[in-house]
Amino acid sequence: MIDRRRFLQTAASAGLVVGVSPLGLLHSARAERPFVFTSWGGALSAMEKEAFMDPASKLFGTEIVNTSPTNYAKLKAMVEGNAVEWDLVDVGGRFIFQGRDQGLLEPIDYKIVDVSHLAKEWHVPYGVFTSTGATIIAWNTKAFPEDKGPSSWKDFWDVKKFPGARGLYKPFYYNYEAALLADGVKREEVYPVTDEKVKQAIGKLKELKPHVKVWWTAGAQPPQLLSSGELAMSSAWNGRILDIRKEKAPVAMTYEDGLAWGNAWVVPKGTPHKELAMKIINYAITEPAQERLIKIGTYGPVLASVAAKASPEEQAILVTSPQNQKRMLVMNEEQCAIYSTKYEQQWNEFQLG
Amino acid sequence: MKDTRSRRPLATALLLLPAALFLLLWFAAPLGELLRLSFSDPRGALAAYRELVTGDVYRRVFANTLLVSVVVTGISILLGYPIAHVLTRLHGARLHFAFWCVLFPFWVSVLVRTFSWMLLLERNGPVNAALEALGLTSAPLPLLFNNTAVYIGMTHVMLPYAVLPIYASLVRIDRRLLLASDGLGASPWTTFRRVYLPLGMPGVGAAAALVFLLSLGFFITPALLGGISNITVAMLIEHLVNERLVWSLAAAAAFLLLGVTLALLFVAARLVPIGQALSER
Numbered sequence: 001m002i003d004r005r006r007f008l009q010t011a012a013s014a015g016l017v018v019g020v021s022p023l024g025l026l027h028s029a030r031a032e033r034p035f036v037f038t039s040w041g042g043a044l045s046a047m048e049k050e051a052f053m054d055p056a057s058k059l060f061g062t063e064i065v066n067t068s069p070t071n072y073a074k075l076k077a078m079v080e081g082n083a084v085e086w087d088l089v090d091v092g093g094r095f096i097f098q099g100r101d102q103g104l105l106e107p108i109d110y111k112i113v114d115v116s117h118l119a120k121e122w123h124v125p126y127g128v129f130t131s132t133g134a135t136i137i138a139w140n141t142k143a144f145p146e147d148k149g150p151s152s153w154k155d156f157w158d159v160k161k162f163p164g165a166r167g168l169y170k171p172f173y174y175n176y177e178a179a180l181l182a183d184g185v186k187r188e189e190v191y192p193v194t195d196e197k198v199k200q201a202i203g204k205l206k207e208l209k210p211h212v213k214v215w216w217t218a219g220a221q222p223p224q225l226l227s228s229g230e231l232a233m234s235s236a237w238n239g240r241i242l243d244i245r246k247e248k249a250p251v252a253m254t255y256e257d258g259l260a261w262g263n264a265w266v267v268p269k270g271t272p273h274k275e276l277a278m279k280i281i282n283y284a285i286t287e288p289a290q291e292r293l294i295k296i297g298t299y300g301p302v303l304a305s306v307a308a309k310a311s312p313e314e315q316a317i318l319v320t321s322p323q324n325q326k327r328m329l330v331m332n333e334e335q336c337a338i339y340s341t342k343y344e345q346q347w348n349e350f351q352l353g
Numbered sequence: 354m355k356d357t358r359s360r361r362p363l364a365t366a367l368l369l370l371p372a373a374l375f376l377l378l379w380f381a382a383p384l385g386e387l388l389r390l391s392f393s394d395p396r397g398a399l400a401a402y403r404e405l406v407t408g409d410v411y412r413r414v415f416a417n418t419l420l421v422s423v424v425v426t427g428i429s430i431l432l433g434y435p436i437a438h439v440l441t442r443l444h445g446a447r448l449h450f451a452f453w454c455v456l457f458p459f460w461v462s463v464l465v466r467t468f469s470w471m472l473l474l475e476r477n478g479p480v481n482a483a484l485e486a487l488g489l490t491s492a493p494l495p496l497l498f499n500n501t502a503v504y505i506g507m508t509h510v511m512l513p514y515a516v517l518p519i520y521a522s523l524v525r526i527d528r529r530l531l532l533a534s535d536g537l538g539a540s541p542w543t544t545f546r547r548v549y550l551p552l553g554m555p556g557v558g559a560a561a562a563l564v565f566l567l568s569l570g571f572f573i574t575p576a577l578l579g580g581i582s583n584i585t586v587a588m589l590i591e592h593l594v595n596e597r598l599v600w601s602l603a604a605a606a607a608f609l610l611l612g613v614t615l616a617l618l619f620v621a622a623r624l625v626p627i628g629q630a631l632s633e634r
Contacts, residue, residue, distance in 0.1 A: 073595045102598060170581065171596075214498055215581040230476045230497070341597065348410040351581045352417075 034063040035273045037280075039090035041068035043239060043298045044263065047131070048090065051292035052284045060279065072098075079104045079269050087273040088280060093264045093333030094173070094340055096127035106267040112278040118285055121330050122262055122302045129262025130284040131299040132319040134238045134328060135174045138222060138253040140164075143232035146252040153182035153257050156233060157208050164232020165213035167222055168205075172347040174235060176339055177259050177329060179204040191335045198343045202350050209353065226251045239298045242317055258328040260319050262302060294318070391604035401605035411589070411606070415613065418585045421500075421575065422568035425507045429564045430557060432508065433515030437556075440516070441524045455516050463510055467577050470506045471497065474578075502578035507571055514567060515560040522556020523549075562621060569614055586610045 037053055039045045049066050057064040070089055078084045091099070099105040105126045115123045122129040137156055139149045143164050150156050156166070156178070168175055179201040180190050190197075214231060216222055222236035227249040241253045265284070267277045283289055290301040294310045300318040301307055307320040315321035319328070394400040405411045436455065443451050458466065473480050474496040481493040496502060526549065534544040572587040586606060593603035 071595065072598055073600075076598055076600075098598065212581075213495075217576070225475075228475060228477060344597070345408070345410060348584075351584065352410060352413050353582060 033085075033272075034065050035088075035276055035280075036065045036067060036086050037088045037090075038067045038070055038086045039263075040070050043243070044090065044131075047293065047296050047298050048263075051296060052130070052280070052289055055289065055292075056280045056283050059283065060276065062276065064280075075099070075268055076102065076104055082270060084268050084270045084272070086268055087271045088277045089266055089268060091127070091264050091266050093127070093129070093261060093331065094337040096124055096264050096266055097334050097337035098341075099266060100126040104269055106269050106271065106274055106277075108267070108281065109274075109278045112275070113282040113285070115285070117305065118302060119304060124334070127264045127266045128281050128285065129264050129302050130281070131263045131293055132260060132302055133263065133299050134255065134258040134260045134319045135169070135235055136238050136241070136253050136255055136258040137233065138226055138236040138241045138251055139233040140226045140229055140231065141250040141252050142229065144252075149252055149254065150233060151254055151256040153178045154184075156235075157182040157204070159208075159211050162233060165230065166208060166211045167214040167216055167225055167231040167234030167236075168208075168212050169235055170215040170217045172340055172343065173336055174259055174331075175205055176201045176336075177331065178235065181257055181329065187329045190329060191332045193335050193339045193343075198339060198346060202346060205350065206353075209350075215351075223249065223251060238317075238319065243298070255319075255324045256327050258319075258324070259331055260325075260328045261331045261333070263299060264333070387604045388608060390600055391608050392601070394601040394605075401601040402609070404602060405605055405609055414584050414586055414589050415609070417583070418569060418587075418610075419613070421503060421507070421571075421583075421585065422565050424504055425511055425568045426561050426565045428504060428508045429511045429515035430519075430561055433512055433519055433560060434557065436512075437516050437519035437523055440520050455513050458509070459513060463573055466509060467506055467574050470502065470509070470578060474502055474505070497578065498580045500579070500583065503575045503583055506574040506578045507568060510574065511564045511568060514563050518559040518563060519553065519556040522559070523553045526552045558621070562618060566614065566618070569610065 037048070039048055045066060045068050053064045053066055067086070070091055072091070072095055075086065075089060078086065096105070107125055108123070108128055113123075113128060115128070118128075137150050137153070139162075141149075144150070144162060150158075150162055155162060159166075168178075176193070176198070177190055180197060181187070183200060183204045185197070185200075214221065214225055214234070216225070216234070219237045219240050222231070222234040223240045223244040225231040226234055226236070227244060236253070238253065238255070238258070241251060244251055245253075265281055267274060267281075271277060285302065287303060287306055290303045290306040291309075293299060293301045294306065294314055297314075297317070300320050302320060304320055304322075304325075307315065307318050308322060310318060310321065315323065318324060391401055392398045440448065440451055440455070472478055475481075476493045476495075476497070478496075480496060481490070484490045484494065496505075530548055530552070531544055534548045535541075539547070570587050571585060572591060575583045575585050576588055590603050590606050590610075593599050593606065
């Protein structure tokens, strides 16, 4: 039986979050259901299914259902409504800390997940990064030739040397790092976040704001806007630019001054498949699983040992290859979670300007 | 005809029951829960409301939402009125075709239409190309990612909602009244101003209320076509629900919007007989 309050809660969250089944409680989470992995969809879900989930399904002899897209509100509603339908979820790195603070996540069981061979940036108490990407500078090659494009955030801010409309991501995320690097802050001094650095970053962004024509929200926007010539230069996700370059679009990119990040996996609190979730995480960061990412060629491996084994052409586009690591800043997602919430008011004021 | 209603109260109640139950279960109850949620802020029952009312950013987002809705309502009425008038003059196949044209956009999802506007309005898009080919502009106009784009995109979605109530009102006007006005020596302008326009006002009022209410909750169009400062309350709520996960604040914002809307409608109803056009048969 479900009591009235519970029912109303579910009904409300169904109204609030379109897509949560209002019947979720009727077929209880404890009932036998297959393991569910949820991710963002598109190339990312395709990669994760091929490289991790299909092999894991064979290895552990169990069915794995792949669903998308990830939705934090849905996850919160599931956990708080005690009707967890997802067992392993791909989230943005910031959510590891947001979810931890809201009590929505199971801690990673490091007795099962072996991270002895994984660099420390890629594992934290409530989440493990299993693949990598980067936010990089991309440009239209009709505006600037491929070999004479910008090679730093300083260049991105230099509208005299590189005239033309700019594109940046809409949230404070990425822009905090880019603005500080453009203002001459050293990579190792971008974190920790302080009031002064936030002020400095927003001040630097105000300089560029008149030239920023598009504040993009979807990863598909920068490649489209750059190839149509709507924008001369934009921040963008590397996978999207690599993809559109395969179609011979007039778009180029550089890893120089890029912001490296990972796709994080978390385990919702109260899942009936907790142990299996930990085993799958452990499997995803083994060498055989990580090696598949190089062949698929969208998101890179987190294991440096695997990246080092790739061919020179492959290494050129891998975020974790030795030569690209030297050129990039690895995002500190815990710090990102801090500036995204604590300084939200300042960011909103900047937007409304 | 009005008598049948009061003569069969039981039948009326039974016919209304399924809809009433549906609304109670899936609208009133969740709304009540949402109201409870808006008072559930850990900092205190009224903390979420206090943050919204005192926050400069939130006030500007509310003002922006109301402004956009008013402008879109105005443009929709100005464009919709002539269309509705022409519709009242058509008959047979022509009327069917014209109606089909008005209603056709309903069959295409708002998302698809919004993306289509992105392609049409972009720097090197067909609208700018046409303006330059006609010699009206010498450089591409910034039509995208600003207020202009939001107004164009939203008006496109809202236009049928403006045309239909106005048409319903205009088509009921007794043509003989216009002839009488003409016969008494009034100019066409005077006839329009003193007879046709006032008689059609309930439809205009209903159209304005409908468009304004729907515009207040707009999300996709301003999010995709607008610039960085085009933040509406719906976008704010989406951010609070999905990204920030502060549901008490999101619920409070929703109720504040509901409150502002009801207050505005109450005032508008004093000025224009909105209900009349919708209930009159």
